[in-house]
Amino acid sequence: MKLSNLFCNLKDMLNIVIFGAPGSGKGTQSENLIKRYNLAHISTGDVLRAEMKNGTELGKLAEGYIAKGQLVPDDVVIGMLANVLDTKKDAAGVIFDGFPRTIPQSDALDEMLKERGQEVSIVVSLEVEEPELIERLIKRGQQSGRSDDNMETIKSRLDVYKNQTSPLKEHYEKTGKLASIKGVGTVDEIFERIAEAVDKIK
Ligand code: B4P
Numbered sequence: 001m002k003l004s005n006l007f008c009n010l011k012d013m014l015n016i017v018i019f020g021a022p023g024s025g026k027g028t029q030s031e032n033l034i035k036r037y038n039l040a041h042i043s044t045g046d047v048l049r050a051e052m053k054n055g056t057e058l059g060k061l062a063e064g065y066i067a068k069g070q071l072v073p074d075d076v077v078i079g080m081l082a083n084v085l086d087t088k089k090d091a092a093g094v095i096f097d098g099f100p101r102t103i104p105q106s107d108a109l110d111e112m113l114k115e116r117g118q119e120v121s122i123v124v125s126l127e128v129e130e131p132e133l134i135e136r137l138i139k140r141g142q143q144s145g146r147s148d149d150n151m152e153t154i155k156s157r158l159d160v161y162k163n164q165t166s167p168l169k170e171h172y173e174k175t176g177k178l179a180s181i182k183g184v185g186t187v188d189e190i191f192e193r194i195a196e197a198v199d200k201i202k
Contacts, residue, residue, distance in 0.1 A: 013091075013092060013093040013094075013118050013121070014037055014039060014092060014093030014121050014198075014202065015093050015094050015096070015113060015118060015119065015120050015121045016033060016037075016039065016093065016094075016095045016096065016121060016122055016123075016124060016198065017096045017099075017100070017109075017120055017122070017123040017124065017172075018030055018033070018095055018096065018097050018098075018124050018126070019123055019124060019125045019126070019165075019168065019169070019172075020125060020126035020127070020128065020183060021126075021128065021130075021133050021158060021161045021165075021166075022133060022137060022154065022157040022158065022161060023128070023132075023133035023134070023136040023137040023140075023154075024126035024127070024128045024133065024183050025126050025128070025136075025183050025187070025190060026043075026097050026098060026126065027043060027045075027046075027097060028187055029124075029126065029187070029190060029191055029194055030043065030095050030097045032187070032191040032194075033095050033191075033194070033198075034095065036191075036195060037092070037093065037198070038092055039091060039092060039093045039094060039095050040088040040091035040093070040094045040095070041094070041095045041097060042081065042084050042085065042088065042094055042095065042096055042097065042099065043097040043098055044077055044080070044081060044097070044098045044099040044101075045097070045098045046097075047080060047084060048062045048066065048072060048077075048080075049066075052066070058076065058080065061076065062076070066147070066148050067147055067148065067153065068153065068156060069148060069152075069153040069154070069155070069156030069157040069159075069160060070156065070160060071101055071102065071160055071164060074102055074104045074105055074108075077099065077101075077105065078104070078105060078108040081099055081105075081108075081109070081112070082108075082112055085112060085116075093121070096109065096120075100168060101164065101165045101168070102164050102165065102168070103167065103168065103171060106168055106171060106172075120175075120177060121177070121201055122177055122179055122197065122198060122201050123172040123177050123178045123179065124179050124181055124194050124197065124198070125169055125172075125178055125179065125180045125181065126181055126183035126190070127180055127181065127182055127183050128183040128184055129184075130158060132184060133154075133158065134151075134154055134158075137149045137154050138150075138151065138154070179194075179197035179198075181193045181194055181197065
């Protein structure tokens, strides 16, 4: 294969960042995106929870932050993401679910993709009001027993989102890659809104 063709193919990869407050439906909609577009999925939350379950050093470190509703430090999450990304080399693209969550993380993602001849294709931002977010997370906490789905931790996660993560929206708006999607309605309705935005850039 000619090098120029290889470069072209890499640029054609569909790399979707799914972005939103805790409880906005990132995980739920990622599942639908995987099925429709045949993409690999990286959820930093899922990776961290798996590390916690396996009792690894990383898991032990992450546990303290997650239980308090704080972000795990950038250098830790960025290193972890780079390792996971290397295992998805053969995919037609990747859904980044819950990453980036800070400006340094978004810079690191750009750099990692650039090194691989790729870039972020679209940033899907799920917009949901706070009372609905709280209701969803409390409900999930009752069913799943997830340690961070309790009222105190939810409040702190929402504050962290406002202060550290939501500034990324402005950042991505400047790149012209941000698609703001109303995240309220049935899962299928929301997914059709997302798919319409993704199909426009394909
Ligand atoms: P995550 O696992 O990413 O958790 P989250 O942002 O709280 O949202 P989650 O993905 O679980 O929920 P979703 O929006 O899908 O992160 C957990 C923690 O890990 C963070 O707080 C942080 O400490 C750490 N972490 C993760 N990534 C990090 C990073 N990059 N940097 C630093 N730290 C990091 O919401 C789904 C819920 O809503 C479900 O219960 C679902 O059933 C419900 N729902 C979905 N769609 C719905 C709809 N249309 N109507 C009604 N309910 C709906």
